[in-house]
Amino acid sequence: MRGWEAQWAELPRYLAAHVELTLLALLIGLAVSLPTGILASRRPGLGRWVLAGASVLQTIPGLALLALMVPALAGLASLTEGLGLGSLPSIGFLPAVLALALYSVLPMLRNTVTGLVGVDPSLIEAARGVGMSPREVLWQVELPLALPTLVAGLRTATVWVVGMATLATPVGGTSLGNPIFAGLQTRNLSAVLLGSAAAAVLAIVLDGIVRLAETGFERRSRARVGAAVALLSALSIAAVGSLAGGEGSGAGREGPPVTIGAKSFTEQYVLAKLLGGVAEGAGAGPVAEVPSLGSTVAFDALVSGELDLYVDYTGTIWATILQREEPGVDRAAVLEEVRTRLEEEHGVVLLAALGFENTYCLAMRGAEAQARGIGRISDLVPIAGELGILGDYEFFERPEWRAIEARYALGFREERAMDASLMYEALRTGSGDVISAYSTDGRIEADGLAVLTDDRGVIPPYDAVVLASRAFVERAPRVAAAMRALAGRIDARAMRRMNAAVDLEGRSPANVAAGWLAACVGTSGVCEAH
Amino acid sequence: MIECRGLTRRYEGRAVIDAVDLDVARGELLVLIGASGSGKTTLLKMLNRLIEPSAGTIRIDGHDTADSPPHTLRRRIGYGAQRAGLLPHLDVAANVGLTPRLLGWDAQRIAARVDALLARVQLDPATYRHRDVTGLSGGEQQRVSLARALAAEPPLLLLDEPFGALDPVTRDALQEELRGLREELGLTVVFVTHDMNEALLLGDRIAFLEGGRIVRVDTPAALLRNADSPGIDAFLRAPRRQAERIEALLGAGGEGA
Numbered sequence: 033m034r035g036w037e038a039q040w041a042e043l044p045r046y047l048a049a050h051v052e053l054t055l056l057a058l059l060i061g062l063a064v065s066l067p068t069g070i071l072a073s074r075r076p077g078l079g080r081w082v083l084a085g086a087s088v089l090q091t092i093p094g095l096a097l098l099a100l101m102v103p104a105l106a107g108l109a110s111l112t113e114g115l116g117l118g119s120l121p122s123i124g125f126l127p128a129v130l131a132l133a134l135y136s137v138l139p140m141l142r143n144t145v146t147g148l149v150g151v152d153p154s155l156i157e158a159a160r161g162v163g164m165s166p167r168e169v170l171w172q173v174e175l176p177l178a179l180p181t182l183v184a185g186l187r188t189a190t191v192w193v194v195g196m197a198t199l200a201t202p203v204g205g206t207s208l209g210n211p212i213f214a215g216l217q218t219r220n221l222s223a224v225l226l227g228s229a230a231a232a233v234l235a236i237v238l239d240g241i242v243r244l245a246e247t248g249f250e251r252r253s254r255a256r257v258g259a260a261v262a263l264l265s266a267l268s269i270a271a272v273g274s275l276a277g278g279e280g281s282g283a284g285r286e287g288p289p290v291t292i293g294a295k296s297f298t299e300q301y302v303l304a305k306l307l308g309g310v311a312e313g314a315g316a317g318p319v320a321e322v323p324s325l326g327s328t329v330a331f332d333a334l335v336s337g338e339l340d341l342y343v344d345y346t347g348t349i350w351a352t353i354l355q356r357e358e359p360g361v362d363r364a365a366v367l368e369e370v371r372t373r374l375e376e377e378h379g380v381v382l383l384a385a386l387g388f389e390n391t392y393c394l395a396m397r398g399a400e401a402q403a404r405g406i407g408r409i410s411d412l413v414p415i416a417g418e419l420g421i422l423g424d425y426e427f428f429e430r431p432e433w434r435a436i437e438a439r440y441a442l443g444f445r446e447e448r449a450m451d452a453s454l455m456y457e458a459l460r461t462g463s464g465d466v467i468s469a470y471s472t473d474g475r476i477e478a479d480g481l482a483v484l485t486d487d488r489g490v491i492p493p494y495d496a497v498v499l500a501s502r503a504f505v506e507r508a509p510r511v512a513a514a515m516r517a518l519a520g521r522i523d524a525r526a527m528r529r530m531n532a533a534v535d536l537e538g539r540s541p542a543n544v545a546a547g548w549l550a551a552c553v554g555t556s557g558v559c560e561a562h
Numbered sequence: 563m564i565e566c567r568g569l570t571r572r573y574e575g576r577a578v579i580d581a582v583d584l585d586v587a588r589g590e591l592l593v594l595i596g597a598s599g600s601g602k603t604t605l606l607k608m609l610n611r612l613i614e615p616s617a618g619t620i621r622i623d624g625h626d627t628a629d630s631p632p633h634t635l636r637r638r639i640g641y642g643a644q645r646a647g648l649l650p651h652l653d654v655a656a657n658v659g660l661t662p663r664l665l666g667w668d669a670q671r672i673a674a675r676v677d678a679l680l681a682r683v684q685l686d687p688a689t690y691r692h693r694d695v696t697g698l699s700g701g702e703q704q705r706v707s708l709a710r711a712l713a714a715e716p717p718l719l720l721l722d723e724p725f726g727a728l729d730p731v732t733r734d735a736l737q738e739e740l741r742g743l744r745e746e747l748g749l750t751v752v753f754v755t756h757d758m759n760e761a762l763l764l765g766d767r768i769a770f771l772e773g774g775r776i777v778r779v780d781t782p783a784a785l786l787r788n789a790d791s792p793g794i795d796a797f798l799r800a801p802r803r804q805a806e807r808i809e810a811l812l813g814a815g816g817e818g819a
Contacts, residue, residue, distance in 0.1 A: 154645055155647060155649060157643065157647065158647025158648070158649070159647075159660075160612055160632075160633070160636065161641035161643055161647065162636065162637075162660045162710065162711075163633050163634070163660075163665075163714075164633060164660075166633075168633075168664065173649060173651075177650070177651060
């Protein structure tokens, strides 16, 4: 357990963002599901369709729904821009809040319909009989009588949304998912626990407030309803207030603000801090970080101008952005083509190749590789049928894997995808024999793994490159120049050591990045902190 | 007071109420009676447009009921539902005060009216005003329902089998209550029941329904003298026989004394 103090210090910001995200999503969800539910309860045919639609929405896994919001909003943004209505942000708060709102609709909608349909028809007739108009019957009889069911739906939605909101982190929304995702990637369990516990406490508190309001309505107690409303307002004001305060860190700095993205693994966290430090050194204004982004989310955000800088890899861009089916093999040629085409087709500037590759590679337990005489991927061919291979979430879907599989004619006994940080653990404990390791992973040396040579040359090069939007380069030329100067300064060994410092020695990414900056700024050539 | 002409209600082509003509005089208590499915409740609910007529007209005090929105029409007509129909999320006073509140009376006037009515239906206002309606007995619920129907001082009262589910002693007490109220307030009442005893005891006139048509409208005395149809005769047989038995028992008791 480490880093408690650092996590505690950041907690209010994550919590505030989480509260804001949750409350707004619930509010939107309620605003959608209440009228829809009322309408659906009056037309049984329509009601069936609406409920079926909401159920289908619910079966989309939460993370997928959030991720789908990003391209959906990006599409919408190009539409609104085309209409001259300005642009919509496609990462961060907006996609998260919309996806969460959608997710909250089903329980509230279902309970609205169930509650209203369940009201005794003889009471509705009595209400009409004493002279209530349809609207008065709805507001004074049907809704009050359906209230307990409505509130039960709201409570379910509240607990779901608080939990789901942690998944806002991968689409760039700040939430209690930040310490959880970062902690998972950097093996910082205390951060994971802190984030989870805070989310649980928040769920309990919000549920309590909703219950307070419910009993208030039931007992017609203004004090209770008032207390619930006051608590909720206090919570939202505190959330908004602390966010406004929190975002001011470094706000006093002169110079162009910089927003730096990071994908969700250790190297990216370290490099984001490192780029941040370099940018500050070059006179940048406030530096903001958007951590734990999905792979294409980061690129899209750069193109749309929501990110200024992040580090990507030529092989990834080659396959996913340039959509090249056949793997490129020549490292320099790939780098050049990526540089040219990103600039021409996407308005993205490749500022520097840092000097190392983080490629997918196949790795085995060192002792076993030695004993069986395996040093090349070709050596696996005769024995693959008895081996199991483990990959990260995307590996088996990637063109690289298809190329390896096809060109080496490998047929493994079993393929399993899992979280990258658990892959090494699984290899160590013998739950698999071969893994899709990353060549800069600190655990390769620490675990004594053997990296198999790609003897048929099918794995494309994965040079780490600093990408920036063209607009940013024009806006902050000094920062861009400082980034260009990073070319060739970090080699694979240096990166592997920095990764190991986080993953294995338990140092924070910020601390490791600061070490590099202290040792290397002002020097030249490949540099490594000691 | 009420004139119905050619009143018809069809469900899926079948007439539940079939070209009914009916007049109710001011201050009269008219009982609608008939077997289950004869259309008596449907006819009653058409008078305040809880059920809309398929054809025909209803005039109340000369005004066609189709001319005003149904809810404003109903605020001028007292309505007592079959199962009391008290709203469970409101207390006794709020239930009684519903129609005056919809009419926009001020709170003080409503409170005074509610207390007066509760006292009138034999429910002590101080005890009952803030009681939860779900805790009331069947008789108490019907008293509250009656008070609610009368709250906005309507000249016309529609009651749908209000005493059907009550024990005989309570039913008798409430029938007496109703008799007193209508005399005191000069109410016009249309009263649905399937109980001929109740019809004979309460009604100024009784309208007998069969298959959606009114087959006869007459005073209780005239009906008893001459049933003139097998359906009506069947309805009258029970009260006649009961009356004869009771008379016989009283006679036998008299001889023994």
